[in-house]
Amino acid sequence: MTSSDGIQIPSRLPLLLTHEGVLLPGSTVRFRVDSPRNMQLVSQRLLRGTSLKSTIIGVIPNTRDPEQDTDDLPTLHKVGTAGIAVQVVGSNWPKPHYTLLITGLCRFSVSSLLKERPFVLAEVEQLDKLNQYTIPATEGVTAEDGELGELSQKFHQAAVQLLGMLDMSVPVVAKFRRLLDSLPRETLPDVVASMIRTSKEEKLQVLDALILEERFKKALPMLTRQIEGLKLLQKTRKRSPENEKRVLSVRKGGVIPGRTFNLDEEDEDEDGDDAAALERKVHGANMPEAALKVCIKELKRLKKMPQSMPEYSLTRNYLDLMVELPWSKSTKDCLDIGAARSLLDNDHYAMEKLKRRVVEYLAVRQLKTTLKGPILCFVGPPGVGKTSVGRSIARTLGREFHRISLGGVCDQSDIRGHRRTYVGSMPGRIINGLKTVGVNNPVFLLDEVDKLGKSLQGDPAAALLEVLDPEQNHSFTDHYLNVAFDLSQVLFIATANTTATIPPALLDRMEVLQVQGYTQEEKVEIAHRHLIPNQLEQHGLTPQQLLIPQDTTQDIISRYTREAGVRSLERKVGAICRAVAVKVAEGHKVSQALALSPGEQTQQRDKAAPPEMPIVIDHLALKDILGPPLFEMEVSERLTLPGVALGLAWTPLGGEILFVEASRMEGEGQLTLTGQLGDIMKESAHLAISWLRSNAKTYQLTNLVGGQDPLEGTDIHLHFPAGAVTKDGPSAGVTIVTCLASLFSGRLVRSDVAMTGEITLRGLVLPVGGIKDKVLAAHRAGVKRVILPQRNEKDLEELPANVKADLDFVTARNLDDVLNAAFDGGFPGTTSAHTHPQLSSKL
Numbered sequence: 001m002t003s004s005d006g007i008q009i010p011s012r013l014p015l016l017l018t019h020e021g022v023l024l025p026g027s028t029v030r031f032r033v034d035s036p037r038n039m040q041l042v043s044q045r046l047l048r049g050t051s052l053k054s055t056i057i058g059v060i061p062n063t064r065d066p067e068q069d070t071d072d073l074p075t076l077h078k079v080g081t082a083g084i085a086v087q088v089v090g091s092n093w094p095k096p097h098y099t100l101l102i103t104g105l106c107r108f109s110v111s112s113l114l115k116e117r118p119f120v121l122a123e124v125e126q127l128d129k130l131n132q133y134t135i136p137a138t139e140g141v142t143a144e145d146g147e148l149g150e151l152s153q154k155f156h157q158a159a160v161q162l163l164g165m166l167d168m169s170v171p172v173v174a175k176f177r178r179l180l181d182s183l184p185r186e187t188l189p190d191v192v193a194s195m196i197r198t199s200k201e202e203k204l205q206v207l208d209a210l211i212l213e214e215r216f217k218k219a220l221p222m223l224t225r226q227i228e229g230l231k232l233l234q235k236t237r238k239r240s241p242e243n244e245k246r247v248l249s250v251r252k253g254g255v256i257p258g259r260t261f262n263l264d265e266e267d268e269d270e271d272g273d274d275a276a277a278l279e280r281k282v283h284g285a286n287m288p289e290a291a292l293k294v295c296i297k298e299l300k301r302l303k304k305m306p307q308s309m310p311e312y313s314l315t316r317n318y319l320d321l322m323v324e325l326p327w328s329k330s331t332k333d334c335l336d337i338g339a340a341r342s343l344l345d346n347d348h349y350a351m352e353k354l355k356r357r358v359v360e361y362l363a364v365r366q367l368k369t370t371l372k373g374p375i376l377c378f379v380g381p382p383g384v385g386k387t388s389v390g391r392s393i394a395r396t397l398g399r400e401f402h403r404i405s406l407g408g409v410c411d412q413s414d415i416r417g418h419r420r421t422y423v424g425s426m427p428g429r430i431i432n433g434l435k436t437v438g439v440n441n442p443v444f445l446l447d448e449v450d451k452l453g454k455s456l457q458g459d460p461a462a463a464l465l466e467v468l469d470p471e472q473n474h475s476f477t478d479h480y481l482n483v484a485f486d487l488s489q490v491l492f493i494a495t496a497n498t499t500a501t502i503p504p505a506l507l508d509r510m511e512v513l514q515v516q517g518y519t520q521e522e523k524v525e526i527a528h529r530h531l532i533p534n535q536l537e538q539h540g541l542t543p544q545q546l547l548i549p550q551d552t553t554q555d556i557i558s559r560y561t562r563e564a565g566v567r568s569l570e571r572k573v574g575a576i577c578r579a580v581a582v583k584v585a586e587g588h589k590v591s592q593a594l595a596l597s598p599g600e601q602t603q604q605r606d607k608a609a610p611p612e613m614p615i616v617i618d619h620l621a622l623k624d625i626l627g628p629p630l631f632e633m634e635v636s637e638r639l640t641l642p643g644v645a646l647g648l649a650w651t652p653l654g655g656e657i658l659f660v661e662a663s664r665m666e667g668e669g670q671l672t673l674t675g676q677l678g679d680i681m682k683e684s685a686h687l688a689i690s691w692l693r694s695n696a697k698t699y700q701l702t703n704l705v706g707g708q709d710p711l712e713g714t715d716i717h718l719h720f721p722a723g724a725v726t727k728d729g730p731s732a733g734v735t736i737v738t739c740l741a742s743l744f745s746g747r748l749v750r751s752d753v754a755m756t757g758e759i760t761l762r763g764l765v766l767p768v769g770g771i772k773d774k775v776l777a778a779h780r781a782g783v784k785r786v787i788l789p790q791r792n793e794k795d796l797e798e799l800p801a802n803v804k805a806d807l808d809f810v811t812a813r814n815l816d817d818v819l820n821a822a823f824d825g826g827f828p829g830t831t832s833a834h835t836h837p838q839l840s841s842k843l
Contacts, residue, residue, distance in 0.1 A: 383565020678728025
């Protein structure tokens with residue numbers, strides 16, 4: 001649009017309200033846009049426009065405090081700058097925003113507001129000539145123009161003086177020289193004020209100076225101040241291209257370093273303050289020398305980056321994490337052994353081995369303060385309190401507690417983190433946990449370490465080798481951090497149901513503590529100390545409303561649950577509490593109804609009466625609430641025929657009793673095995689058959705027609721209920737021998753005997769594992785005699801005293817001992833089988 005006065009801006013302009021900096025005519029500034037009005041202006045005007053006219057917008061400084069900014073339109077500043085949008089860049093991080101690069105054209109004043117939504121549109125009046133940036137410099141203000149010419153000459157000389165003090169090899173200085181030579185002198189105040197670092201208030205003074213003479217008067221002191229500052233700088237520092245970019249600002253008689261030239265964009269004061277605060281945090285984080293060097297290097301890179309670069313946020317996040325990590329922060333251990341023992345006893349019943357290990361650790365810490373954190377692994381069936389005892393240990397030591405669940409983890413980056421070259425990279429769970437707790441000596445619980453997976457992304461169990469090795473974890477290197485972090489003060493506790501699936505190298509690094517299942521007496525004690533009070537509280541009941549006697553608790557344990565832990569027991573107690581809660585709630589309703597009129601009271605009493613308190617749960621109430629018993633003592637009933645024996649098995653869920661049944665029929669001497677057996681168990685069955693055939697004469701074992709070979713003309717079928725459960729292992733050998741010996745001899749095995757042990761072809765009984773769990777299973781099932789390998793006698797020391805008192809243990813060195821103990825009155829031939837020929841010396 002043109003007129004007799006020259007080039008004109010449009011009379012209607014969309015207005016960009018900004019808190020950031022001031023746009024002066026002739027300068028180019030980068031603005032960040034994220035307010036709703038400004039976002040609408042960019043999306044509806046700049047991005048949709050097709051002509052040059054649509055890229056011209058008005059920039060008005062928003063003088064309202066940003067912290068008190070509201071959605072209402074603020075009072076507009078009296079003078080703004082029309083500019084042309086040279087570049088628009090959009091981003092969604094950390095929130096949607098645009099970055100605009102705008103070149104100032106001329107001043108304008110707002111005549112009237114046309115609309116406020118979706119963006120501000122106003123009628124404007126142009127205040128400057130737009131063609132002043134295109135006419136030759138000789139046609140501008142000259143010395144003949146009186147005072148104005150004098151000011152212009154003085155300003156130009158000062159600018160040339162400043163230029164002479166700078167190094168022309170620096171690009172920003174060369175650009176300043178070109179502008180000084182080419183632009184008319186009346187534009188110099190705006191251009192120079194935007195180039196040298198000045199405050200927002202000073203730029204506003206230059207913007208508001210509509211008279212050229214006043215504009216020179218406002219800008220000249222700023223230019224003079226920069227020259228004085230540079231003179232001071234040159235006295236104190238050597239001249240170099242890097243130093244030429246920096247000048248000093250002299251305010252109120254003081255010198256403020258760090259002010260820089262900026263031709264293309266205006267740096268934000270806030271960014272500088274933010275970087276300085278981050279630098280202070282880095283130096284105050286007390287990190288090791290190697291980590292500090294990396295942080296300082298990244299900090300220097302961050303200062304050189306514009307905020308719009310994607311790498312800026314990545315570097316900033318990295319530095320924030322490095323600052324937040326507890327490089328030297330730790331909690332002081334509570335080393336009172338008496339208090340620790342008392343706290344552990346209050347939290348958990350039984351578990352003596354675990355408690356003793358914690359007390360030992362505290363005792364050593366008292367004697368040696370620099371002790372490395374132990375790496376423990378609690379192995380036992382579900383529900384026995386492995387995770388909760390880890391939390392209790394943290395509370396006993398006075399340390400922070402953090403749980404990391406490893407079940408199903410199949411990516412090694414979960415442990416070690418991702419390298420920062422990847423999009424969305426983040427540190428591993430170990431470093432994240434340290435950041436969460438804020439100290440470098442917490443208790444880390446690595447839950448379900450036996451359920452780690454493996455995939456194309458690597459093996460997390462192998463990544464844990466470095467974490468759980470006391471000789472290596474003092475310099476654990478996370479891929480994201482890429483610097484060493486000391487984990488030696490962390491107390492690692494891993495939990496697992498079995499060690500079979502833990503890689504040997506990882507298992508070797510941990511101190512394994514077996515957590516066995518509870519006896520019936522221990523479960524009763526746990527129920528009355530912890531489970532019942534906890535469930536009463538969760539269901540809003542009190543001991544005055546519900547009473548569960550010990551006989552009822554024993555009934556629940558023996559007839560409604562069969563487990564090593566106490567989770568099912570807790571669920572059954574919860575079911576009882578819910579049933580009682582219904583009765584108590586109905587009783588409250590009836591009590592309220594009894595406060596009615598006398599006639600209504602009689603009617604309500606006929607319907608129901610409040611229950612007497614406390615409600616006592618006896619065997620009849622137990623059957624009404626929980627239904628018929630799920631488990632019965634069926635051992636004696638199932639051992640009423642020859643060819644049945646009771647074995648003991650170990651599972652990750654605890655010990656179990658295992659029935660072995662055998663039958664024979666006419667055939668060709670074949671052996672059939674059923675019950676989902678593994679290869680080792682099948683081999684045990686073949687061993688048992690071979691040993692019995694070779695000793696058939698000694699033990700008077702016969703086939704169906706009385707022949708001395710038990711398999712002659714006879715087929716044998718061995719079955720291991722339950723058929724849907726997979727079974728394997730060598731410990732059923734003695735049970736299979738006893739079952740077949742019963743079948744071939746026609747005698748009944750004692751109904752109160754259970755057994756376990758591996759056999760050899762020569763009839764020896766070898767030791768097996770899981771003795772405590774197996775014996776507890778036998779005790780739960782009501783067995784009175786347990787036959788064990790002689791070399792497992794040492795394992796009986798771990799059993800509770802009441803279990804040892806209730807059971808009769810028979811230790812067997814060979815199969816003769818087993819058969820003698822499994823049948824009433826012994827077994828024919830067992831005594832003669834022990835006779836050996838006497839050898840006499842011939843010397």
